[in-house]
Amino acid sequence: MMPADNHSVFTPEIFILTGFPGTEESQVWLAIPFCLMYIAALLGNSLLLFIIATERSLHEPMYLFLSMLATADLLLSTSSVPKMLAVFWFRAGEISFAACLTQIFFIYVSFTSESGILLAMAFDRYVAICNPLRYTTLLSKPVIGKIGLAVLTRSVSAFLPHFVLLKRLKFCRTNVLPHNYCQEWAVAQLACNDVTANLWYGRVMAILAFGLDAVLIAASYVLILRAVFQLPSRGPRLKALRTCGSHVSVILMFYMSSFFSYFAYQFGRIVPGTILNLLANSHVLLPPMLNPIIYGVTSKEILKRVSHLFYRCVKKNFLLSVLNLLPINFIW
Numbered sequence: 001m002m003p004a005d006n007h008s009v010f011t012p013e014i015f016i017l018t019g020f021p022g023t024e025e026s027q028v029w030l031a032i033p034f035c036l037m038y039i040a041a042l043l044g045n046s047l048l049l050f051i052i053a054t055e056r057s058l059h060e061p062m063y064l065f066l067s068m069l070a071t072a073d074l075l076l077s078t079s080s081v082p083k084m085l086a087v088f089w090f091r092a093g094e095i096s097f098a099a100c101l102t103q104i105f106f107i108y109v110s111f112t113s114e115s116g117i118l119l120a121m122a123f124d125r126y127v128a129i130c131n132p133l134r135y136t137t138l139l140s141k142p143v144i145g146k147i148g149l150a151v152l153t154r155s156v157s158a159f160l161p162h163f164v165l166l167k168r169l170k171f172c173r174t175n176v177l178p179h180n181y182c183q184e185w186a187v188a189q190l191a192c193n194d195v196t197a198n199l200w201y202g203r204v205m206a207i208l209a210f211g212l213d214a215v216l217i218a219a220s221y222v223l224i225l226r227a228v229f230q231l232p233s234r235g236p237r238l239k240a241l242r243t244c245g246s247h248v249s250v251i252l253m254f255y256m257s258s259f260f261s262y263f264a265y266q267f268g269r270i271v272p273g274t275i276l277n278l279l280a281n282s283h284v285l286l287p288p289m290l291n292p293i294i295y296g297v298t299s300k301e302i303l304k305r306v307s308h309l310f311y312r313c314v315k316k317n318f319l320l321s322v323l324n325l326l327p328i329n330f331i332w
Contacts, residue, residue, distance in 0.1 A: 012175040015100050015187070017083070017093040020277050021178045031088035034281065037289045038081040044292030045070040051305050058301060061139040062128070065121045066295060068148050069250075072114040073288035079106035080284045084180040100182040101166060107284065108162065108184065109155040111258075112209055114287070116151035118251055119213045122220040125247060129240050130227045158205055165198045179277060181284075206262060214255055221248070246298035250291050257283040 019027050048070045052058045083103065086092040095103070127138050162184055169191040179186050188198045221244070228240045261279040296302050 012097055012171055014094050014096050014175065015182065016176045017087050017095060017180060017182070018176060018178050019084075019087045019093070019180050020274055022274070027088040031085050034081060034088070034285065035085055037285045038077055038085070041073060041077045041285070041288035041292075044296070045074045045288060047306065047309075048292045048295065048302070049074075051302060051309070055305055058305075059141075061124050061135075061144055062121070063301075064141070064144050065117060065124055068151075069114060069117045069121070069291060072110045072117060073291055075106060076110040076114065076284055077288040079103055079110060080181040084281070087180055095182065100187065101163065103182045104166070104184050104187070105159055105163065107181070108159045109152075111283070112155035112158055113151050114254065115210050115213045115258075116154060117148075118247075118254060119217055120147050120151065121247055122217040122251070125244050126220045126224055128243070129224050154209075158209060161201055162198075162205075165201060169193060169195070169198075180281060183280060210255070210258060217251060242298075246294050249294050249298075250287070253290060253294075254283075254287050257286055 020030065049067055052063050052067045052070075080103070083095065124139060127135050131138070166184065166187060169188065170193050171190055172192040174190060177183075177186055177190070184198075185202065188195045224240075224244060228237050231237045231240065257279070261283050296306055
């Protein structure tokens, strides 16, 4: 807890998460939509992983990258939402400094990995449309595994300086975080020593990771669109655009929520705290919830297998219900 002398320097054993400041009495009800969104993210991404894992016909580059995205979404939401709900429903806002750093680590790594996976998916669409004859050669399963490992390695390596910069911080004012979960910039704001290095490292990594990924994704889609509109007939053009539609929707949702949250933090003095919290929650909840819905609706292969899976479950339950209603003698 915070020491009595506000001017003494200390490293806190715990932080206190308060949720949305000023909404304490209504937080129980505010948590319900967050809980529903989290359940939808768990079910949607788990179903997506199950379908891709069990259907051998879906063991293709696009769906393997999609399974990586679903895994990152599960990690991102699970790293933040359970603690968020505990704060809302049980006033369990205490979190140790080590647990806070661990939560920041998993959120940062999964979020940065998701950006890298979206870049890999853009490269997949570029090769599939602009160089289809070399598609299976350039994106073989070993290559996809190496891409996934490279994305994870980049994310972990990028966080290590963050960890060192956070560990060196000393606090002399308070250990109360007016948020639902631990965030790197929110912890840094409570420090009494100079956090210029934290601030600039965060900006540099935002440019090198998210900014560079966004530029490369945009460049790949410029090349894709140029190749698509050079196709001789309208049918192939529409088919090519349709295969990219779901990916573009996911990209826009991910980067828009990220950029809004980042710039709101940069102008935090003029943006109300409740808005900052909502934006911070949006980029750990909306993409994990909506990504499987977007791909499930726009991908005929996934939609077909989801429909078949539910049809088999409904048919099986119906038959079991009928058998339970029949007399035992009749069954035998």
